[in-house]
Amino acid sequence: MIGRASMSPATLPTLLLLSGAVLQLAFGRFLPKIAKGWMAFLLGLASFIAALVMVPAVAGGTVIESAWFTWDAGIQMAYRIDGLAMLFTLMATGIGTAILLYSIGYMAHESEGTTRFYTLMLVFIAGLVNLVCSANLLMAYLSWEVIGLCSYFLVGFWYRQRAAVDGARKVLIMTHLAGYGLLIGIVLLYVRTGTFIWSDPSLGPAFTTGIAVLMLVAAMAKSVMFPLHTWIPEAMNAPTPVSALLHSACYVKAGVYLVARMYSLAPWNHALGGPMLVIGCLTMIVGALFALVQTDLKRLLAFSTISQLGHIVTLLSLGTNLAIAAALFYTVNHGLFKGTLFLCAGAVQQATGTRDMRQMGGLSSRMPATTRVWLIAAASIVGVPLTNGFVAKWLLFNSALEAGQIAVVMVALVVSILTAFYMLKATSSVFYGNIPDGLRNAKIKEAPLSMRSGMAALGVLCLVFGIAPQLLMQTVVGPAVRSLGFEWNAPVSWLGLLTGTADPHVTVGAIIVLAALLLGFIIYRITRPRIRKTVMVFTGGDQPQADHGVGAADFSEMAGAAFKPLYRVNPDPAYIALWRGVRGTGVALQRAMAPALERHPLVAAGLLALATLVVVWVV
């Protein structure tokens, strides 16, 4: 069923966000920082509500179409909102709004650039909405690059700092260059079919493996797939709301959208699915391994994003009904828990002035609210039941088992253990143990209300979708799966239990796990020690002295020693060699040309002209 509308509610989320950006530019000079923040948040919220309004129609199977304006001769800026577009629109506007709320408090300390910040944030979110809603592939590419530019400018927000601008440069170079794959793919599709409309049936036969590979290269760079993942840890010198938006909703997820959308064009063949499965699994492992050795909190989370995106792409590559549903559920929920983790990390950084976990500890006593939210999100990413992360992982294992991909199950299992390790390391290093000497006398206080509210909003959703995932499954994920041509009726119940196709042993297993958890909780309640100001960390033997707990450095050194050979798997030296080769060629060319052309220009020009005339004569 297709619903058509001109300048309809379909365009409202984007319009609201863009109008917010225009207002920021127009009045930013006159408004205080807090007012700019509230304005951005309220327009983000309005945009989210405008997106929510469309959910019932899209969940009912309606595809909302809307024409904006003629962008260029014969090319319409038009929207086509199906289930997949709806899912990403909700994610971008919803998580984006929470991050904007958080930004009010976070940016209140910033001395300059807040107009630039809020403008770019709003355009960033609008860019993703425009990307996923565009009916036209060329317009989608335009949005693809707009979000690329926004990320470049936002990562380099503190443009006087070398580390920030170096990170921004890496983001731009790696993602924009790979983005030409998407553009070439779109151009080749147009040459073969004469249309840029992705829902046009003629696109299917023209969508060859070669074109798919070109588009996948663009998607891989955006979604930090190995070996194009190395830009994301360097992008951590940005304001935390930027990192949160980049990782959770509006940047890495653009690549996921493209990979998923390719199912709308044509079914994947095995030549594509197999290699992507391998890349997905490798990305999972590489991200988790590198996260283990980080001592910088945001870098740890960045590597964790790489690993988590590996999970999502692996699921998309499996290509079964359940796997696609799991991938899309994972996408939204990764946005929620990763957004929360970054926002908490930002609050910690702002309170302590550092991201180095070796210089932190015991913050649970000073920042109890942040700690609680962090714990929810950390439990979620690890996959603890009652959280959305558990449901996502549960569906992942089910999908892999259903597809007969035991290797994927094993990899995911190992990566889950590693994830638990590095999250435990981060949690214990930052929030538990003793407050280090350097921070003992510092005025560490809880984040302001707007920051806590932003974090809490996402954290609460981690629990809501962990307990009742069917809320998301039936209204958002199910329609998105069906919009890609898969048959799936969202047979998911409380806590992620599959009520449809799953074998009985899966449900029995879930019940055993839940019973074990309940038993554990009861034992804990009965035997728990009285509340202490700091939490002791079990180290495997006698308790060490108070100032000799296991910290981030111990974990990192242990992991570094255990997996030493694997840390050589770093593609950056290859990129550096490539750059040196290109630049060296330029310098060599200059040296070769200079003597003739610059010292004797007239003779050289005369000879070249003569040579050209001879060539034309001979041709």
Added chain:
Amino acid sequence: MDMILVGFFGVVFLAVALYSIRVRQGGWRWWALAAIVTLLVVGSRLSESAWPRLLLLEASAFAAAGLVWVTGAPAASRAARLYLWLLIPAVGCSLAGFALAGGGAAPPIFPIARIAAGLLIVGFGLKLALVPFYVWLPEVAEHAPPMTSALIISVVDIAAFAELVQLRVASPWIFTDYGIVWMVIALASMFGGALLALAQKDIKRMLAFSTIDDMGYLLLGVVAGGAVGLSGAWLGALSHSLFKVILFGAVGVAEKGMGKPVTLSTHGLAARYPVAAAAFIAGALGIIGVPPGFGFVGRWRLYLAGAQHGGVLLVVAMAVATGLALLYFVRAIHAVWLGPADIGEPIAPRYRLASVVLIVLVLIAVLLGLFPGVFTWLNASLAAMAG
């Protein structure tokens, strides 16, 4: 299309003039020659007959050489002499080529057609500074005031390019029968320009090589021909014109403020010249076709023309060349503008009017990128007005 081009040149001249009020480029002779250059080009585009159009165009190039000369600096005079010496064969070859080609759709008899094509290739190669005839442009760009270079590239060169587009329509055989030669020159300009730009230390010199690089793209659109190729080349030329004024303008502000050329050894200029820095970044990314700048409007058409004309290999080659362009521009952005500033640099004077000009030009470039349909509308309106 000529009316749009004339309007565009008017905007460029206005921008250059307003900018030059605060960031001085030269004395009254510079102003007079700048006006003469623009008037000659505008007169050329308004002429309906071929010969007056060509003669006015060639005259504008000689006036542009004078514009470089009046600066008075020895290095600028040397660059002007070189430009002038190469203009003579360029103009001679172009005019002789036009005369021999006859301006018809069918080629003249052998061997006149070959001689005409050869002369036109050499003539346009020299005028547009295509590889391997580019030698004058980096010299002029390095030693002339920034707005002189901007006028030469954005007005004189683009008018010469418009003439090439006209030739493609009037006498297609020059491009179809000798397509391989044009194509080799286009690819050599794209890759040669980009690689040589990577080797530069002086930013204005690098900008000259970026023009050489971009001219290769535009030429490729002309060679490919058809509605897509020609409209891509035409729109690409307009965007190149606009962005080059922005880029030279941004460098000019910093250069004037520091009193020395901007090179890769200059760091952190964004802290002192934030508007110029933002304009340079917008210009750099816009000129290579990063959306939503105006450059993308021409660039996607050129990719499409490349794919239609030369298949996957050609379009991939184009993307690789654009990638190289991104590398040299990003290198300049991050070496010169962003990052911590050099210690000991004097406090920057404010060139408010020049900053306003740069901001307006960037806004125009973004708006044209977001709403390029305005050209369709403008073209239809002008056609209707012309009856």
